[in-house]
Amino acid sequence: MDSDYTDVTNRIGESTFRLVWDNLAYAQLWEQLRTRDEQVEWQGQTLQIIEGKPPHKLSNDDDGGNENDHGIEYVLPIEMSQYKAGKLTFKCLDLIFDQLCPPDARRITLALANSDGTVMFYFVYKGIHKPKRN
Amino acid sequence: MGKRKPSSARYKYPLPIHPIELPPLIPHNPISWVYWTYCYFSSVNGLTNKIHVEFFNDKYVHIVVKDDSQMNYLWENGFFGTGQLSRSEPTWKNRTHNRLADSDGHGNALEKVTQHRRLLRLEFKKQREKMEQELLELRRKGGTIEQEKELLEQQRKSLRVYKSQQSSAEVLPHEETIRDIDLLLFTDDGKIRQLESLELMPVEAMFLTFALPVLDITAKDLTRRLVGIPEKYEDIHQFISQYVVYHHYRSHGWCARSGVKFGCDYLLYQRGPPLEHAEFCVRILNSNDIKDYNWYSSLARVVAGANKTYVLCYVESLRSPETILRWWHQGNYKSIFSSYKVGEITYKRWIPGKNRE
Numbered sequence: 001m002d003s004d005y006t007d008v009t010n011r012i013g014e015s016t017f018r019l020v021w022d023n024l025a026y027a028q029l030w031e032q033l034r035t036r037d038e039q040v041e042w043q044g045q046t047l048q049i050i051e052g053k054p055p056h057k058l059s060n061d062d063d064g065g066n067e068n069d070h071g072i073e074y075v076l077p078i079e080m081s082q083y084k085a086g087k088l089t090f091k092c093l094d095l096i097f098d099q100l101c102p103p104d105a106r107r108i109t110l111a112l113a114n115s116d117g118t119v120m121f122y123f124v125y126k127g128i129h130k131p132k133r134n
Numbered sequence: 135m136g137k138r139k140p141s142s143a144r145y146k147y148p149l150p151i152h153p154i155e156l157p158p159l160i161p162h163n164p165i166s167w168v169y170w171t172y173c174y175f176s177s178v179n180g181l182t183n184k185i186h187v188e189f190f191n192d193k194y195v196h197i198v199v200k201d202d203s204q205m206n207y208l209w210e211n212g213f214f215g216t217g218q219l220s221r222s223e224p225t226w227k228n229r230t231h232n233r234l235a236d237s238d239g240h241g242n243a244l245e246k247v248t249q250h251r252r253l254l255r256l257e258f259k260k261q262r263e264k265m266e267q268e269l270l271e272l273r274r275k276g277g278t279i280e281q282e283k284e285l286l287e288q289q290r291k292s293l294r295v296y297k298s299q300q301s302s303a304e305v306l307p308h309e310e311t312i313r314d315i316d317l318l319l320f321t322d323d324g325k326i327r328q329l330e331s332l333e334l335m336p337v338e339a340m341f342l343t344f345a346l347p348v349l350d351i352t353a354k355d356l357t358r359r360l361v362g363i364p365e366k367y368e369d370i371h372q373f374i375s376q377y378v379v380y381h382h383y384r385s386h387g388w389c390a391r392s393g394v395k396f397g398c399d400y401l402l403y404q405r406g407p408p409l410e411h412a413e414f415c416v417r418i419l420n421s422n423d424i425k426d427y428n429w430y431s432s433l434a435r436v437v438a439g440a441n442k443t444y445v446l447c448y449v450e451s452l453r454s455p456e457t458i459l460r461w462w463h464q465g466n467y468k469s470i471f472s473s474y475k476v477g478e479i480t481y482k483r484w485i486p487g488k489n490r491e
Contacts, residue, residue, distance in 0.1 A: 015191070019218060022329055025315055027219040027226060033315070056253070079194050080394070115196060116392035117216030117333025133259075 020077035020111040021050060023119050030054050032072070038100045042092050049100045049108070050075045058109070059123070059132055073109055074101050075121075080114040097126055145406060148387065150211040150348045154179050184350035187339065189359050197339045197359075198331035202227075205332035213389050213406040214342065215332040221248075222391070222407050226330040230319065234312055234326065254300050261296055265289040335392055336360050336373065337380040344467050345381060354465045363463075367455035370462055375449040378474040379418050382447075390416075397436055402445075414480075415442045421450035421477075434481055443480050450475045 024030040033052040040047045053071050076096060078088065088110075096108060107129075110122045154177045160166040185204045190196050199205050199215065205224050208214040217224025272285055319326050334342070342348040343356050357373075364370045376399065383390045389403040393415050401412035415437045419425075430446075437444040451458065453473040461470045 023219055026230065026319065026329060029313075031313065056256075114392070114394050115194060115333075116335045116394055117196075117218050118392070118394065119218075120395065 016079050016113040017048070017050075017077050019113055020075065020119055023111070024050065024052055024075065028054065030073075036074075036100060040095055040099050042095065047076065047078075047092075047096065047100065049096075050077065074105050074107075075109045075111050076100075077111045077113065080112045080120075093124060141409060144210055145213075145409065147211045148389070148405070149346060150181070150185075150208060150214070150342070151346050152179055152211075180347055185342070185348055186350050187334065195336070195359055197334045197336065199334065200328075200331050202328060205330075208332060208334075208342075208348075213391065213403070214338050215334045216392070217330050218333050219330045224330050224332050227326060227328050230326055234316055234319070258293075258297065258300065261293065265293070337377045340377050341381060341384060344471075345384070353467055357462075357467075364459065367459050370459070371455075374458070374470060375418055375420070375474070378449055378471055379416065379447050379476060381471060382476045383416070393417075396440060396442070397433055398444075399447075401442075412442060414445050415440075416445045416447050416478075418447050418449060421448045421475075423448075430481060431483070434483055438483060444482065446479045446481055448477045448479070450477070 021033065021035075025033055030052040031054075033050060036049045036051055038049070051072055051074050054073060057071075058073060097105065101108060105126070107123050107125045110124060112120045112122065114120065156173050156177070157166075157170055159170045185199060185208065186201060188198050188200060190198065198218075199208060205215070205217070209223050213222075215224075216222050217226055219226040220229075268289070269282070269285060272282060277285075319329070321327055339349060339356055340353065343351060344353040349356075361369055361373060380390055380400065383400065383402055389406045390400045391403065391407065391412070393399050393401045396415050398415040398417045400416040400418075402414040402416060403412050404410060417433060434444050451474055458470055458473070461467075
């Protein structure tokens with residue numbers, strides 16, 4: 001299994017990236033976690049994606065349709081305050097899809113770390129997407 | 135956590151500082167008087183060991199408590215903070231212990247129950263989808279209305295049966311296996327490392343230093359970590375109004391927690407998250423703020439969808455920005471926070487045809 005973060009001697013907290021990683025690995029129990037090599041500089045921040053496989057489908061309209069559906073999801077850790085300041089622009093998202101994800105990625109999942117101790121997850125789809133059925 | 139204490143005993147106190155309980159006084163017994171007087175003068179209710187907090191990330195500060203018993207104490211006495219790897223109460227270590235060590239699944243943590251319910255719901259949806267496919271198939275073949283009705287009736291029945299079977303099914307403890315990355319969680323002597331910290335919102339930390347002597351830092355040190363040394367009033371305005379509102383509700387006995395998941399500032403609980411759902415969503419506004427109608431209605435619809443009441447909380451400053459800033463530099467937080475007025479409005483969508491009480 002790939003896992004770049006072999007050092008868990010330090011408690012989470014040194015970085016947002018680490019917080020999201022541990023959340024996926026040890027709270028949501030994702031598998032095959034890996035930090036993707038590609039990096040992008042955006043307004044003084046380095047953006048990097050964590051990829052991995054959740055224990056079950058994230059959305060119930062994920063079934064079928066996509067033949068290269070390998071169940072891998074792409075997660076972008078980001079500070080909530082960054083988001084508030086409007087750093088995540090359309091251009092930035094384009095950059096993320098183009099340079100950070102493999103070409104067949106349908107969506108990325110934003111992991112917003114907030115100062116109240118929670119990480120919120122939001123989907124961002126490339127282009128128009130059929131609304132999810134509840 | 136694992137302890138099976140009734141919640142009334144576990145969450146006896148609404149705040150981390152408890153009232154002093156004096157012994158009963160028996161008026162005709164002089165020893166009782168002596169003892170009572172002794173207790174009256176000698177009792178203290180401050181914490182003997184203040185709670186240690188640490189900070190990380192310089193740009194956007196996160197405030198964390200790392201000691202297990204202190205995390206637990208803050209949670210049990212007023213529901214302060216959130217476990218970074220949990221929904222709210224820091225249960226990660228226990229959950230992980232249950233997952234990896236004893237797989238008999240004792241003590242179903244909230245997360246496990248929620249997960250199970252979601253899985254059931256997902257199964258149900260799959261069933262429903264299958265039935266819709268059947269109906270479509272029938273239509274494609276050109277079935278009559280009668281046939282359609284019959285099919286629908288059948289499906290309704292079988293869905294009902296399916297649902298009742300589901301709800302009577304026990305929560306099955308999942309057969310979890312230990313993954314490779316889980317091995318990193320164990321210490322050399324086979325214990326599970328604590329990865330989780332309790333994170334405090336900036337306003338919670340301020341409340342636990344300025345209003346109650348609970349944390350081991352001073353209010354001045356805390357604000358310095360949060361906003362540095364502010365040059366203009368705008369740098370501190372948001373924090374002050376958030377704190378004033380937080381303090382306002384806490385001092386009226388409400389348990390205020392972050393409302394970020396509902397797009398508002400705070401959620402208000404009568405007692406606390408494990409005991410009931412939040413009743414109110416609070417959104418903070420400056421007293422002179424004017425928003426367009428979409429702003430109010432979009433939030434109102436979200437909040438109403440979660441069955442809560444939407445509260446607009448207006449904060450008005452009674453002093454000039456210069457005065458506030460001067461007090462801030464002097465560390466005179468008491469004067470600052472008492473020079474704001476808070477007023478609230480509840481906002482609710484009204485449908486003439488439906489809401490006719």
